Structure formats: C-alpha cells, structure tokens
Amino acid sequence: GAGVSQTPSNKVTEKGKYVELRCDPISGHTALYWYRQSLGQGPEFLIYFQGTGAADDSGLPNDRFFAVRPEGSVSTLKIQRTERGDSAVYLCASSASGGAMETQYFGPGTRLLVL
Amino acid sequence: AQSVSQHNHHVILSEAASLELGCNYSYGGTVNLFWYVQYPGQHLQLLLKYFSGDPLVKGIKGFEAEFIKSKFSFNLRKPSVQWSDTAEYFCATQTSGNTPLVFGKGTRLSVIA
Numbered sequence: 001g002a003g004v005s006q007t008p009s010n011k012v013t014e015k016g017k018y019v020e021l022r023c024d025p026i027s028g029h030t031a032l033y034w035y036r037q038s039l040g041q042g043p044e045f046l047i048y049f050q051g052t053g054a055a056d057d058s059g060l061p062n063d064r065f066f067a068v069r070p071e072g073s074v075s076t077l078k079i080q081r082t083e084r085g086d087s088a089v090y091l092c093a094s095s096a097s098g099g100a101m102e103t104q105y106f107g108p109g110t111r112l113l114v115l
Numbered sequence: 116a117q118s119v120s121q122h123n124h125h126v127i128l129s130e131a132a133s134l135e136l137g138c139n140y141s142y143g144g145t146v147n148l149f150w151y152v153q154y155p156g157q158h159l160q161l162l163l164k165y166f167s168g169d170p171l172v173k174g175i176k177g178f179e180a181e182f183i184k185s186k187f188s189f190n191l192r193k194p195s196v197q198w199s200d201t202a203e204y205f206c207a208t209q210t211s212g213n214t215p216l217v218f219g220k221g222t223r224l225s226v227i228a
Contacts, residue, residue: 003158033215042119042205042218043159056215091159098214100147101166106159 002026004107006092012113013082021077021110023092029105031098032075034067035091037109043091049075050098082114117142119206119219127225128196136191136222138180138206147209148189149216150180154202162204165189176200201226 005024013019025032030051035043045059049069057067064082069075079086089111093104122137140146150162163174170182180191189206203223207216 031214035216035218040220042207042220043216045215045217048215059215093159095214100209100214101164102214103161103164104214104216105161106151108158 004092004094004105006090006107006110008110009108010111010113012115014115015082015084017082017114019079019082019112021079021090021112023075023077023094023107025073025075025092025094026105029094029096030072031095031102031104032069033093033095033104034075034077035093037089037091039088046077046090048098055098079112082112084114087112087114117146117208117210117217119208119217121204121206121219121222123222124220125223125225127227130198130226130228131195134191134193134196134200134224136204136206136224138189138191138219139187140189140206140208141187142208142210144210148180148182149207149209150174150178150189150191151205151207151218152202153205153221159205162191196224196226198226198228200224 032049034046037043048056051072064080067077089109091109092107095102095104118141120139148165151159165172205221206219
C-alpha cells in the first residue's frame with residue numbers, strides 16, 4: 001500500500017556529470033509523470049508516460065534530459081552533462097490510468113544539486 | 116498556453132482567522148482545477164479538485180474552493196485556520212484531455228498562535 005517512492009532523496013553532483021533519478025509509482029498505476037520544481041516556483045511538467053511509452057515529452061527542456069519506463073512500472077529520469085541550472089527538486093507522480101479526472105499522487109522528490 | 120497566477124507569495128495569519136488564497140488561470144477553454152498542499156517535510160497532496168457541477172467544492176480538513184468562470188478564478192478558503200495548516204499551497208489546472216498539471220508558484224501560509 002506504499003505511495004510513490006523516489007530515490008535517491010538527495011543527489012549532489014558536479015557540473016558535466018551524468019545522473020539518474022528513479023521513480024517507483026503506486027502499484028498498478030499506468031500513468032507516470034515527472035515534474036521539476038525550482039526554488040520559489042511551482043512544479044513544472046517534464047514528461048508523461050502511459051504504460052511504457054512517453055505520451056507527452058513536451059516539457060523536457062533540452063536533449064540532455066531523457067526518461068524511460070521499460071516495463072511500465074519504474075521510471076528513470078536521466079540527465080546528461082549536468083549544469084548548475086539543473087539544480088531543483090525532481091518530482092514524480094502517478095495516477096491510475098491517466099484520465100483527466102484522476103488524482104495524481106506525488107512522491108517525496110529527489111533534490112538534485114549540481115556544483 | 117495555460118498559466119496559473121497565485122497572487123499571494125506569503126500569508127501570515129493568526130489561529131482562528133479566516134483564509135482566502137487567490138488563484139487565477141489563463142486558459143479560455145474547459146479546465147479542471149486543483150489545490151495541492153505541501154506540509155513541511157512532506158510531499159504534495161491533493162486538497163480538492165473541480166471538474167464540473169457545483170462550483171463550490173469541499174475538500175479535506177475544512178477547505179473549500181469556488182470556481183468562478185467569469186473571473187477565471189478558483190480561490191481557496193477556510194473559515195478558521197489552525198496552526199497545523201501551516202504549509203505551501205499550490206493551485207493547478209489541467210485542460211480537458213491533456214493530463215499534465217500546470218501549477219502556480221505557490222503561496223506559503225504561516226499560522227501563528
């Protein structure tokens with residue numbers, strides 16, 4: 001009966017490095033979302049998965065960002081050549097089937113700091 | 116494109132005071148509307164949501180919100196706040212058929228004894 005979990009909870013890396021952030025959605029939820037929350041801002045949409053496929057990746061800021069969900073459950077957000085501006089809290093959410101009336105349940109987030 | 120404006124960055128209230136947090140959205144079509152709350156050290160959780168029907172929506176913990184279509188607004192209210200309501204509150208919209216949420220910048224509420 002666990003909620004959405006995300007690992008690691010904190011990640012410190014150096015500029016130019018590669019990072020992977022993991023999201024484990026609520027069991028059985030087919031829809032999974034990634035958002036990014038910068039200091040003093042609300043969450044901003046990055047990418048949405050329906051099952052294994054990315055249904056909407058219009059929020060990814062550039063081609064350094066990529067996400068996968070190979071088995072339709074766990075998702076990994078990958079950031080190449082990290083920049084200081086990538087520092088933020090990365091949030092994952094899931095919903096039962098992605099319908100517009102469904103509640104999205106959020107995880108605790110991964111706080112990424114790029115030095 | 117959708118956008119959401121939350122007018123108050125930080126609100127400070129005494130316990131038992133009434134609360135109203137403003138939220139305006141820009142999208143001219145049909146929208147679904149949400150208020151999420153983030154208590155200190157916790158993750159975002161849903162307070163209430165509106166899709167259709169009665170424009171006055173009641174949520175958890177005594178919160179309610181009113182959708183006023185003519186004003187593009189969805190303000191959050193609570194008649195009497197408690198210290199435990201100290202949190203950050205986010206308004207969000209979702210266009211029909213497009214499920215990612217668009218959030219406002221949030222309003223930090225501090226309730227003092």
